[in-house]
Amino acid sequence: MAPTFLLVDPTHYDVSYAINPWMQPDAWARDPDGFADRARRSFNDLKAALERAGARIIVEDGAPGLPDMVFPANGGIVFDGKAVPPHFRFPQRQGETERFRTIFRRLVKDGVLRNVAELPDHVLQEGAGDCLWDQTRGCAWGGFGQRSDEASIEAVSRLFSIRVEPLRLHTERFYHLDTCFHVLPRGEILYYPPAFDDATQARIAAIVPESMRIVATDEDAARFCVNAVAFDDQVIMAEPAASLRARLEARGYTVHGVELTPFMMSGGGAYCMTLRLDRTTR
Numbered sequence: 001m002a003p004t005f006l007l008v009d010p011t012h013y014d015v016s017y018a019i020n021p022w023m024q025p026d027a028w029a030r031d032p033d034g035f036a037d038r039a040r041r042s043f044n045d046l047k048a049a050l051e052r053a054g055a056r057i058i059v060e061d062g063a064p065g066l067p068d069m070v071f072p073a074n075g076g077i078v079f080d081g082k083a084v085p086p087h088f089r090f091p092q093r094q095g096e097t098e099r100f101r102t103i104f105r106r107l108v109k110d111g112v113l114r115n116v117a118e119l120p121d122h123v124l125q126e127g128a129g130d131c132l133w134d135q136t137r138g139c140a141w142g143g144f145g146q147r148s149d150e151a152s153i154e155a156v157s158r159l160f161s162i163r164v165e166p167l168r169l170h171t172e173r174f175y176h177l178d179t180c181f182h183v184l185p186r187g188e189i190l191y192y193p194p195a196f197d198d199a200t201q202a203r204i205a206a207i208v209p210e211s212m213r214i215v216a217t218d219e220d221a222a223r224f225c226v227n228a229v230a231f232d233d234q235v236i237m238a239e240p241a242a243s244l245r246a247r248l249e250a251r252g253y254t255v256h257g258v259e260l261t262p263f264m265m266s267g268g269g270a271y272c273m274t275l276r277l278d279r280t281t282r
């Protein structure tokens with residue numbers, strides 16, 4: 001079956017506040033219409049690249065005043081048809097939770113999802129951006145320390161009855177796990193070690209053998225290429241440097257680069273702009 005992804009239409013997208021160091025509200029404000037046009041084009045290109053790679057895409061509407069809804073990776077965690085809406089750290093994004101809950105409930109009615117479950121009240125967790133499924137190892141990797149709480153690891157583990165490997169994020173630049181850590185379909189990990197403290201880097205190295213670790217360069221990370229979408233032998237990411245493309249192609253992947261600058265101005269790349277709806281854990 002084709003992998004299914006939720007995307008959110010970019011009509012209400014802009015960069016009007018800064019809750020991570022990549023966000024450039026002043027640059028955006030100099031040419032809002034121009035950037036909005038470019039964002040629409042980038043969105044269409046990403047959707048086309050995903051479809052070309054074989055994905056099925058469901059596009060939902062965003063909402064006025066919630067520009068970051070265009071990053072549905074933070075709209076929830078979905079495994080085995082169960083969707084769990086997020087609890088956001090910053091007030092600017094908190095209104096998204098109810099929107100995504102409503103979307104999930106409708107997708108349950110439509111038969112795309114099975115049910116909606118809830119995080120414990122006071123646990124912050126920002127969706128699939130901080131929870132990446134690893135098919136090869138049969139576990140999720142959970143990011144915490146910037147947006148999501150450490151307590152989210154246990155909460156997610158219980159909600160889905162899965163093992164969650166905790167990874168502490170220790171820089172503001174790499175505030176969601178998906179900005180610095182990606183699991184490729186054959187089990188390789190593409191990651192940016194400086195986003196993690198020494199103990200966390202050691203944990204990753206203990207779990208993932210060296211031959212399966214692909215270390216992103218400063219440039220790869222700054223271009224949001226770790227923030228990739230992958231399934232089968234297809235990898236979709238913000239336009240990569242030639243060297244990263246070559247490294248992935250050498251491992252048998254087909255790389256689709258997409259120009260995503262308007263979304264990188266908010267600190268997001270390809271993975272952030274998607275939410276996989278058909279992941280199974282067993």
Ligand code: ARG
Nearest residue numbers: 020071073129176266268272
């Ligand atoms: N401006 C958004 C924020 O700071 C970007 C979110 C990108 N999403 C992600 N999964 N990394 O929350």
